[in-house]
Amino acid sequence: MQDEITRSLLRITQKDRAALNVLYQHAAPKLMGLLMRMLGNKAEAEDALQEVFIRVWDRAAAFDPEKGNGLNWICAVARNLALDRLRSNRVRQVSQQVPVEDVHDLAATGPGPEAQSILRAEMEHVVRCFGELPEDRAAAVKGAYLMGLSYQDLAARYDVPLNTMRTWLRRALISLRECLDR
């Protein structure tokens, strides 16, 4: 069975304008949380939120419900947009001031209210795979995903040379892929 977000995305591919309204009601709070975490600034997050929905409207045809649920697809659109803005230096990344320790609590936070049991099982799998990594590497990977930290940011934060950070994380990514695909 498809969730409300996936259904409204499929209707948006038909340029159904009412579906945009439904999607906004269901997805905006999650996207606001994502954009605030990555951009760290309310005005910037609200501006990006508008942009996300415009991109979703334009690109909904690329959404394939066989390859994942609608929420994850729009989260990917929103993360890409946030990274675009961070990497083009349009935004000073306030979120970088949040200590890395903040991203250790993957299991503690748990799935949001919209998460179903399948998602919970996936989540447990991801938690287990991150658990197999050295703690600092796991935190660094999550810091990148959740806060948009680059190699450069992470190297500065952990006080190691850029190449060391790159080698650490590439190894961590290989282990993660191996575990996640299991």
Place this chain on the structure above:
Amino acid sequence: MSDQDTHVLSGPDSDDLLAAEYVLGLLDGPDWLAARDRALVDQAFAARVQDWEHRLAPLNAEFVELPAPDLLAAIEARIFPARPARRFGFGWGIAAGLALAASVFVAVALFAPQFSREPALQADLVDEAQTLTFQISYDRSAAALSVVATGPEPDEGQDYELWVIDETGVPRSLGVLTGAQTRLTAALEPGQTLAVSLEPAGGSPEPTPTGPVLAAAPLTDA
């Protein structure tokens, strides 16, 4: 550097790791832009990107929900600028959309001459090694595209092919580039990304690129 490092940095996995680095947002500056453009035009790389997005998607549960202001009116105003669609209310059908598209087309056709004074567009595409460049200029009034290539020619049995990526993210071939200068006809807009890929002679057998993307850049005002 240990053998393992060498493997990690340059092994057959390097494309897949690049996709992971791109999805995570680890890359900076030109590396980020290059990966982003490649994800738009290189199907194999885009598939790797999708796989990583899928693998890491459960982390989205980490983002907490926050109250979002009601920006729907502002969003709609940007998606449907001054269209008469509002009169139809919600749920206006595909037919109305098609009629509207048709009327926009007619309007564009009628007023086309007014675009003739629009500034020329250009893009400079340079490959990673900075040995191969494609200087592209576009005359909007004549829809004429000129591509000047400098650098090594493709090997026997291969051609460079030019692509445009529009807002849907799907690459569309503009043609095969031959010799030092190629002239093509195309309808292009500022902000679209142009890319050159290496393809079998005569161009990609598929509707999208099959070979590596050598260079990409957005089309901007000259």
